[in-house]
Amino acid sequence: MTVTDVPKIITSRFGFEDSHTLDRYEATDGYAALRAALGRRPDEVVGEVKTASLLGRGGAGFPAGVKWGFCPPGVWPRYLVVNGDESEPGTYKDRLLMERDPHQLIEGVLIACYAVGCTQAFLYVRGEMALAQERIAAALNEAYAKGYVGKDIMGSGFSCDVVLHWGAGAYIVGEETALIESLEGNRGMPRLKPPFFPAAKGLYLQPTIVNNVETLANLPWILLNGGSAFAELGAEASRGTRMFAVSGHVKNPGVYEVEFGVTTFRDLLYAPQYGGGIRDDNALKAFIPGGASAPWFYEEHLDLPLEAKAVSAAGSMLGSGAVVVMDETTDTVKACARLVRFFARESCGKCTPCREGTDWLEKILDRILDGQARPEDVNLLLDVCDNISVGMAWPPKQTTICPLGQSATTPIASAVMRFRDEFEAYVGGPVEITVEVKGAAFVGPRQPDPLVSPDEAGEVAGV
Amino acid sequence: MARLTAENEVVALEIIARYPRPRSALIPLLHLAQEQDGWVTDEAMAHIADLIGTTPSEVLGTCSFYEMFKREPVGRYVINICTNISCQLLGGEELLAHAQEKLGVNPGGTTPDGMFTLEDVECIAACTEAPCLQVNYRYAHRVTNEQFDWLVNDLKAGRRDDEIPAHGTLARIRQHIPADRAAGASLPEGGTEPPWITDNPPPPPPSDPKSSSS
Secondary structure (H helix, E strand, C coil), rough: CCCCCCCCCCCCCCCCCCCCCHHHHHHHHCCHHHHHHHHHCCCCCHHHHHHHEEEECCCCCHHHHCCCCCCCCCCCCCEEEEEEECCCCCCCCHHHHHCCHHHHHHHHHHHHHHHHCCCEEEEEEEECCCCHHHHHHHHHHHHHHHCCCEECCCHHHCEEEEEEEEEECHHHHHCCCHHHHHHHHCCCCCCCCCCCCCCCCCCHHHEEEEEEEHHHHHHHHHHCCCCCHHCCCCCCCCCCCEEEEEEEEEEEEEEEEEECCCEEHHHEEEEECCCCCCHHHEEEEECCCCCCCCCEEEECCCEEEEHHHHHHHHHCCCCEEEEEEECCCHHHHHHHHHHHHHHHCCCCCCCCCHHHHHHHHHHHHHHHHHHCCCCHHHHHHHHHHHHHHHHHCCCEECCCCCCCHHHHHHHHHHHHHHHHHHHHHHHHCCCCCCCCCCCCCCCCCCCCCCCCCHHHHHHHCCC | CCCHHHHHHHHHHHHHCCCCHHHHHHHHHHHHHHHHCCCCHHHHHHHHHHHHCHHHHHHHHHHHHCCCCCCCCCEEEEEEEEECHHHHHHCCCHHHHHHHHHHHHHCCCCCCCEEEEEEECCCCHHHHHHCCCCCCCCCCCCHHHHHHHHHHHHHHHHCCCCCCCCCCCCCCCCCCCCCCCCCCCCCCCCCCCCCHHHCCCCCCCCCCHHHHHH
């Protein structure tokens, strides 16, 4: 066990009943980091964040300070868009940060705007999160009245409006170019990139930084304590702390802020202060390490650290910090079908492989569950997956503008390759996998080479 | 009825003024229309099109993309039961089946008295509190069948009116930017370098020690 006793960086006020109020925030160092930032040059603030090696907490895990540097010089105005459209199944952290500590987020937004030179920020909250919208509206009203936001902030000459905006129910809007489309009043369909990433041409085709809520919530602490203090926590490329939502079949489902990079999945699932073990002391069957889009992990992955590179090398991702635990009683065909239905429902319809493919996958899985399928249908599933995400490799190769379609293939490759016997029970016969699946997490030690049929395998082994 | 009221038009104009482009206010204005009528009417969409300078069909195009906008009347309370993975693992589908039986409607349906619309929804970010649901986007966590029945009875009797407004109302607190504090919308055209960047230029890079010593 490597449970470490580290300071709470972003959840430090969660214990207070009034954590969302300006009074509490000011009594606990609130807006001191912004004041400190305003006393320094913007490039120094960027440097502090680069020193911290703060990775984006939204899913892709790109270094925040580096992303800020991609704005082309001399092109103004620049905008900041805050991605609070948290919708990845299993993910539950940004909502807590918005509801329980909205001022911390607002302060982080302002520090980023000062550093990058943004003159307006849009705080895009998911439509379904009414309480978060209320808490942020109230916090912004308080902050404007006190002179922390708006014109000539704290008499420094730094002026920036923060506009609360909210969505209306569309998972895809969490993709940053779809978020920008939505903020322009359009259907939330991702833009083709390259050639232009949002930092070069984003909102209204101006340089735009899109940052996740949790990413920005780290900035006040980094400014107050120094980027190097942040970088002292964690390991490899994964520094500081991170919030993980542990849900499903554990004894203590919950959202935990843990040291990034060193805490392991075993700690998160079994340590008494976190997950506390599998419910009823059942055996672990599988767990999803980073939200519905992530390839599943199993018993043999438990000792991997929560570290981006190590998890990627093992064939999956930490994604949005959503760990979903399935015990031995889980029907993986049902779980897989439910996840695929999500992606089929949420496909925006722009790219053919995703629009058509996810729909086909859902239909095939439905007939498997209904007992109406043939054994060949399991290969048909993988074949459709292969057309959306070539070879089911990791990192994935996608045939579409955004990664939604390829995400729909991961639950299938995970469940079929590992729990083929459960599919066989549904389709009423043995299944021989004839489609190549490459991702390291899909092709675990218990799985025979998918390109070698059982007969050939027997010959090779001299049986 | 159905177009935005004079009072709501004032709110709408305040919202529009915050954005560099009026069309960016479209989703917030559709929410305002839904708050007024409980759903989004064609007349409201036409009115919004006028306010932001586009066509009603463009407004419909955006409106129809987003699940939260209802283009026909729904119940006073929209009950969203999550059946996505974390909730499925802990009984979300069984809870939905119970709700269907209790309310006598299938997902998407509205009870004949117009009180309840039932929906089977995707993850609503309360995964550690499964199975969960929302009533008009207010949460209930770790819901048992019995608790669901109490909730429905409470809603019918009006005992939750303080915490759960009628469908359409999301945030009951609006952002208000005082005119004397506003930095103002940052228009995309004609932007210049902000003064705090101009006035705080980074220091010139240190000269190369090799070239200076030579």
